[in-house]
Amino acid sequence: MNDLKLLTKIKKPLTIDNITFDNNNLVVIAGPCAIEDYDSLFQMATLLKENGIHFMRAGAYKPRTSPYSFQGLGEQGLKMLANIKEKTKIKIVTEITDISDLPLYLDYVDIIQVGARNMQNFSLLKALGKTNKPILLKRGFGNTIEEWLLAAEYILLGGNQNIIMCERGIKSFETSTRNTLDISSVPIIKQLTALPVIVDPSHAAGRSDLIASLSLAAVAAGANGLLIEVHPNPREALSDKEQALGTNEFLQLNNQLQGLKSYLNANNIHNNF
Numbered sequence: 001m002n003d004l005k006l007l008t009k010i011k012k013p014l015t016i017d018n019i020t021f022d023n024n025n026l027v028v029i030a031g032p033c034a035i036e037d038y039d040s041l042f043q044m045a046t047l048l049k050e051n052g053i054h055f056m057r058a059g060a061y062k063p064r065t066s067p068y069s070f071q072g073l074g075e076q077g078l079k080m081l082a083n084i085k086e087k088t089k090i091k092i093v094t095e096i097t098d099i100s101d102l103p104l105y106l107d108y109v110d111i112i113q114v115g116a117r118n119m120q121n122f123s124l125l126k127a128l129g130k131t132n133k134p135i136l137l138k139r140g141f142g143n144t145i146e147e148w149l150l151a152a153e154y155i156l157l158g159g160n161q162n163i164i165m166c167e168r169g170i171k172s173f174e175t176s177t178r179n180t181l182d183i184s185s186v187p188i189i190k191q192l193t194a195l196p197v198i199v200d201p202s203h204a205a206g207r208s209d210l211i212a213s214l215s216l217a218a219v220a221a222g223a224n225g226l227l228i229e230v231h232p233n234p235r236e237a238l239s240d241k242e243q244a245l246g247t248n249e250f251l252q253l254n255n256q257l258q259g260l261k262s263y264l265n266a267n268n269i270h271n272n273f
């Protein structure tokens, strides 16, 4: 991995406002796959905030496999996010799918997500490199760890060091899950760079019954955080309903994850390698 020139030089952990992505902390990002309507999203943000979750995810522009599936609310959705952010103070994570929308994202969101399908959209990566917005860079489902790291290197080359790597599963021959969660990418990335790495068990598994196990495994493997799809009524979700947790299930899981993280820290597990 000779070309990981800037990645290996990063020294400081990423901090967004007062939240640091380091080993002391487990940063959980939760929320629905897509923005569906204002009221339910506002309620979600309020609930998350009340329970100590600082970041909410929700897609405005949805890259769907089928053109006939729900495509998201677009700019109207981004405006809802901005309004909810202002009212609740929750921090917003949402995916960009088109470089021409960048000015809106710079105004409205806290972390710009680059989805699996855009991990090697190099003009987008270069444009994001010229901003100082935190970027959540998902692994492409057909990409190696090296290709993913080189995508981060594109962003770094523009001067932006605020990057979160997000493992979301890769395609394999296995059909029991939507993708195969490559948990080994967590320690590998941590060996190579100080960039934080988080895990998205929702898109990896594609089924809600596996989210708890995969999330706990991610924390045990040293992930700095998780990105989890949560919906007030998963069965009615307009996208990715099979993988969304209900709000109570999610809050219970979050307690377990924070408990596991505290245990690891109290026993000094992970901090020595």
Ligand code: PEP
Binding pocket: 033, 059, 063, 095, 114, 115, 116, 117, 138, 168, 203
């Ligand atoms: C998402 O987070 O909603 C999403 C589309 O994820 P991915 O790019 O990993 O498929």
Ligand code: MN
Binding pocket: 033, 034, 203, 229, 239, 240
């Ligand atoms: Mn989704």
